[in-house]
Amino acid sequence: MTISRPLKTTLLLGLTMPMSLFILGVYNGVMQTLYRAGVLQQHDVAGINYYQGLTMHGVINAIVLTTFFAVIFGHYTIVHYLRKEPPKWSYITSIVFMITGSVIALVVMVLGKASVLYTFYAPLQAAPLFYIGTAMLIIGSWIAFAGWVPLWFEWKRENPLSKMPIAILGTFVNFTMWFMASIPVIYELLALLTPWAMGIREKINVPETRTLFWMFGHPLVYFWILPAYIGYYTMLPKIAGGKLYSGNAARLAFLLFLILSTPVGVHHQFSEGGISPSIKLWVSILTFGVSLPSFMTAFTVGASLEYAGKKRGAKGVFQWMARLPWFRKDNYLFGYFICGLILFIFGGLSGIVNGSYTLNQLVHNTGWVPGHFHLTVAGPSILFILGLTLYMFNHVSGKPLKHRATATIIPYLWTIGVAMLAHGLMAGGLMGEPRRTNMGLTYTNPESHLFNSAWVPSSTMTMLGGIIMGTAALLYFVIFFRMAFSRPTTTPKIEMIESEELHIEKPIPLLLNMRPWIILAIILVASTYYPSFKEVFKYSKPVDNRFDMENPANLNRNNE
Numbered sequence: 001m002t003i004s005r006p007l008k009t010t011l012l013l014g015l016t017m018p019m020s021l022f023i024l025g026v027y028n029g030v031m032q033t034l035y036r037a038g039v040l041q042q043h044d045v046a047g048i049n050y051y052q053g054l055t056m057h058g059v060i061n062a063i064v065l066t067t068f069f070a071v072i073f074g075h076y077t078i079v080h081y082l083r084k085e086p087p088k089w090s091y092i093t094s095i096v097f098m099i100t101g102s103v104i105a106l107v108v109m110v111l112g113k114a115s116v117l118y119t120f121y122a123p124l125q126a127a128p129l130f131y132i133g134t135a136m137l138i139i140g141s142w143i144a145f146a147g148w149v150p151l152w153f154e155w156k157r158e159n160p161l162s163k164m165p166i167a168i169l170g171t172f173v174n175f176t177m178w179f180m181a182s183i184p185v186i187y188e189l190l191a192l193l194t195p196w197a198m199g200i201r202e203k204i205n206v207p208e209t210r211t212l213f214w215m216f217g218h219p220l221v222y223f224w225i226l227p228a229y230i231g232y233y234t235m236l237p238k239i240a241g242g243k244l245y246s247g248n249a250a251r252l253a254f255l256l257f258l259i260l261s262t263p264v265g266v267h268h269q270f271s272e273g274g275i276s277p278s279i280k281l282w283v284s285i286l287t288f289g290v291s292l293p294s295f296m297t298a299f300t301v302g303a304s305l306e307y308a309g310k311k312r313g314a315k316g317v318f319q320w321m322a323r324l325p326w327f328r329k330d331n332y333l334f335g336y337f338i339c340g341l342i343l344f345i346f347g348g349l350s351g352i353v354n355g356s357y358t359l360n361q362l363v364h365n366t367g368w369v370p371g372h373f374h375l376t377v378a379g380p381s382i383l384f385i386l387g388l389t390l391y392m393f394n395h396v397s398g399k400p401l402k403h404r405a406t407a408t409i410i411p412y413l414w415t416i417g418v419a420m421l422a423h424g425l426m427a428g429g430l431m432g433e434p435r436r437t438n439m440g441l442t443y444t445n446p447e448s449h450l451f452n453s454a455w456v457p458s459s460t461m462t463m464l465g466g467i468i469m470g471t472a473a474l475l476y477f478v479i480f481f482r483m484a485f486s487r488p489t490t491t492p493k494i495e496m497i498e499s500e501e502l503h504i505e506k507p508i509p510l511l512l513n514m515r516p517w518i519i520l521a522i523i524l525v526a527s528t529y530y531p532s533f534k535e536v537f538k539y540s541k542p543v544d545n546r547f548d549m550e551n552p553a554n555l556n557r558n559n560e
């Protein structure tokens, strides 16, 4: 489908701007691995210290890039399937908010005024503009969503007998969940942290802010991954040469995410006092529940791939795997999908360890945790982002994608890197290696009396993995920016890869209506958050502490 000029500009800006920031995100990631392995034994390099770099790494990669991508991929999917463009006011206001907010947050981080990590836990304090910029980015994504809703109702009126396409269901589930889950964090950012950072509010209730953050922070991880799920169900079967094994399974998986994503955030607070064990047990059970739609996805996508392999002539139980289009440069997207899926098997399994209330005590705040989530967010989420950014940019700009062989190799190289990085971090974590720590200053520095030789092999493995990931990213930047700076050769268009379903399945009314699921989602959120907040307010109170990363002294007391 052809595309209007302002929408085209919005899409291209929305792909290029976060990809440019990602260079900084990757740079800081690689640097962290060097500090941790003890290759760097100092506080900072080029004026960026460890925590400032770690904040940029987390904020740029996990919040800015992912949110931009979800919005741009959403626009692309909506226009393709509904054959309509969203209202101009919505996508323009949205991108202006998102870009302005991200630039503000970036400047504050670069100036070193917001080294509070991407979780911005109080009583660490950033400059107020950091909180405002982050809030603007999130609100910008809501505005894009607001533009899609009327399009859907219009389409439904015009096509009363058609089912909601799976990709549209996935997009609406994702943004409904995101909207519900980001209300608490917007309240935290604008009503609690900003006035506190401005000095208007003297005290802050720390457990309250953390609970509000994780009400958002866990659904955030699904917000990162659901675009990839949409791709696994609606694009991968076709790319692999087959069909989607079951459309109803895909619909059910998305709807389960809608109800189970938000109520489980307390599993990030298993080690916090002030929330009782009974709530934590309930959240642990719900967390196992949310692994169901991921298992369903693995089986449905696995069956679709098996069908594709068999269609290509595979026999027996395993031969279909070999018959998939590995390393084919005329089908470069396949690698981005399949590598993400392989990493996700390990990401999902290690996540079950984190979700278990008791096992969590062993891995809490160790390298295991970033080891686990690089298998998810630096696995399927980012690989899908990288693959689809090339694909969408190529179509929307009409500019040619050269170096297809390199584009084909990148996901495999990245995957080897992530596997090594995650193995290093997780193995180290099981031996007690701490996360969020510049270990080069102490634990991996033989000069220090805190030197621990047991953590040298694991942090070295992490570093080697990080360097491989950095190399893959560098190759990616070269081919992406080569495309961005070349001349258009074809007409700009929006075109999506659409898989067929293998069976014509009986429509199940419950899977075609989001409303009951939204109500159930609200009930489940209340079932964990009503008692959690009741206890948070019972056992904790606002305090007047303020800290920055640089200095363990209380800023309030210093000012007296």
Ligand code: HEM
Residues within 6 Å of the ligand: 026, 029, 030, 032, 033, 036, 054, 055, 057, 058, 061, 062, 117, 118, 119, 370, 374, 377, 378, 382, 421, 434, 435, 436, 437, 438, 462, 465, 466, 467, 469, 470, 473
């Ligand atoms: C070159 C690629 C990458 C490398 C070498 C890398 C390395 C690391 C390392 C070593 C840590 C742990 C630091 C610590 O706890 O002290 C970390 C944390 C983190 N990474 Fe990455 N990473 C990479 C890519 C990514 C990507 C693609 C994402 C997300 C899209 C991501 C998201 C995060 C987040 C959210 C954290 C946690 C930050 C925090 O604890 O506040 N990383 N990364």
Ligand SMILES: [Cu+2]
Residues within 6 Å of the ligand: 217, 218, 221, 264, 265, 267, 268
């Ligand atoms: Cu979580």
